[in-house]
Amino acid sequence: MLFALAALLALLGTVTDPAHARRLHLVAVCDTAVAAVALLYPWRRTVRNAPALIGLAGFVVLGMSTWSFGGVAAGTGPFLVLLYAWAALHFPRWILLAYVLPATLAYLIPLIITGQPPLVLGSAAIIMPVAVTVALLIEAQARHLRDDRERLARIERWRAAMINTLAHDVRSPLSAVQIVLDELREDATGVEALMLDGALRQAARINRLADALLDVQRIDSSGELKLDRQEYPALTLVRDALTYLHPDEEIEVEVGPDLTIEVDKQRFEQILLNLVSNALRYGGPPVVIRISRDGDVDRLEVRDHGPGIPESLRGSLFGQFAVGGPEGVGLGLWIVRQLAVAHGGTAAAEHRDPGVAMIVTFPALPSRLTPP
Template identity: 70%
Template sequence: MQTGLFRLLGTGPRAAARQAAALFGLAALLALVGILNDPANSRKLLVVALLDLAITLFALKWRWTRPHAPALLGVAGFVVLGLSTWSFGGVATGTGPFLVLLFAWAALHFPRWILLTYAAPATLAYLLPLVLTGQPPLVLGSAFVLMPVALAVGLLIEAQARHLRDERERLARIERWRAAMINTLAHDVRSPLGTIQIALEELREDATGLTVQILDTALRQTNRISRLADGLLDLERIDSSGHLKLDRRSYPARGLVKDALSYVRSDADVRVDIDEQTTVYVDKQRFEQVLFNLVGNALKYGKPPVVVTFVRDGDMDRLEVRDHGPGIPEELRPKLFGQFAVGGPDGVGLGLWIVRQLAVAHGGQAVAEAREPGVAMVITFPVAPLSPQG
């Protein structure tokens, strides 16, 4: 539940009413403070404070449902401003700034036609008290400066707010389309993939010689595509809920890496430099997805040999996949793990964003470090927690 200042932020009629209440509450407080500076007008200031307070309470208590209904609070504010100016004999010291504030507030929440509608009552609220108190033409003429300025400020803010709302809606449409596309892709690929996998398994039972190796490779790839489809769905859940359920266990790091590299066709260009005794506490499927993406990118964008190492650094395990290619410019490295990083000879695409999401889900991080030659993609994973007996 939002509290404090953050309850003032937002869009819609209720947010508009809360912000109006804050403005009128401030005006009431200033009127009460003014009593201390001007005791002779204490009764008038008290009346103004009570009116501002009444509008504040009404703004907070009324159940605002219609989008433009809170705009009526601005009209009430003009009435109070006019009454205040008249009560003080035509002194409009605080009227001008508050008029501008009301136009700025309205511009954040309502269309321009409401601002144009405000022009008449605002001008009347400013001019009528001056006329009734017999102010000279020079003072009356200030309305022809103040009102265009207030209206111009309001229209400028309204245009900018409208642009931001349109942009936010455009991004929301893109996000909805992206989420639908990912879900459709992940779901629709499962049915035909399952049929292919069953057919390959049937063929594998009667195969001999080289055909067995080919079918085993095809089965490994179909299994990988199936896991990738599951991964896409999991990543979509990360976007929507910020949480990915992991099945973490301790595995021999070298054997886990070797299994994952069985999906890499150019495994002859990959060297594994991991001690046999090293273990890693990860979700096996996610770890394989991380390693496959890193090695695939290293082979595609760098130069062999690609070296995979795994070492313990304090309470973190450190997976490093290094190539011996031209490297990545320093200014580009922090952007590599972005969701839509640009692919090409100097960068990679969505794969590294997936790697980063999986690393973060484990409680680690993903960074790119320069090497001479080449670049190293470094992923960290927390070590296994101590058992109760430990």
């Protein structure tokens, strides 16, 4: 782009300086050639710093430009600084220092050839230190940014490996625990049966948490989740999900017996359990679950009667690790929003007096929409 711009300016220069039109046309052709090589040559197949050779060709063309304008370096200086700035973004500092000699020669030789006075020649003592200093500052900043990016990439790889390892390693011992609990449950009665039922529910919940960790990794890596959406009775979905919670929790369900919704059953349960768990943990009883239909959108509402959302959290409520604390890591609402988006819906918080209502929408599948 830099050399294409230089070629365009050389052509425009023929209008203001027609006496040197042939020279300027030559400069435009050279600039275009360098731009084409820079764009089309397969640099990725060469050694890392091979594109620095473009800079050497650029200095030659800049020298030709000064000569074409009869020794006027008004345009050469800025392009020299820009060329150095480009090099600083991509190459180590030793290349910038190696550029000093060819850049100085490209600046001075045309001035000497055209017989410029010593005062003009002395301008190199200003332009070259400025170009090198600017380039070194840019190179230092670019190097720090590259180092930070590599460090963040290493942290991200470690985090992804940790999540995968944790999620997978939890499943094996958990499966053994569930098998033992199932065997014990077959012969248990009375209080023992209730205790084992509770243990099985919590084991299933741990398994779902492992799935949630894997969901976090899948969403981060691919940006999307594959869903298996089918039509289910809404009331049955809610009742099945609530079996994972303690039966003594103060939860009210307001869902019509004939209402059906089209969702991924497992993901819907994740959404509902995350919202209800948050309402029980941070809000106040009773927790009310409502599902209603608004046109072609099904609307899930989970409302608590607690103190509401602090002002400081409203802007980041659905972000990763936004509401973490002693009882959680702050991924629940982020997962809720990602699962809602995967369904084509939304997740939002609405103020109530008292409390707050978490609203998740589930658009109907295209096959169920009535054509106009």
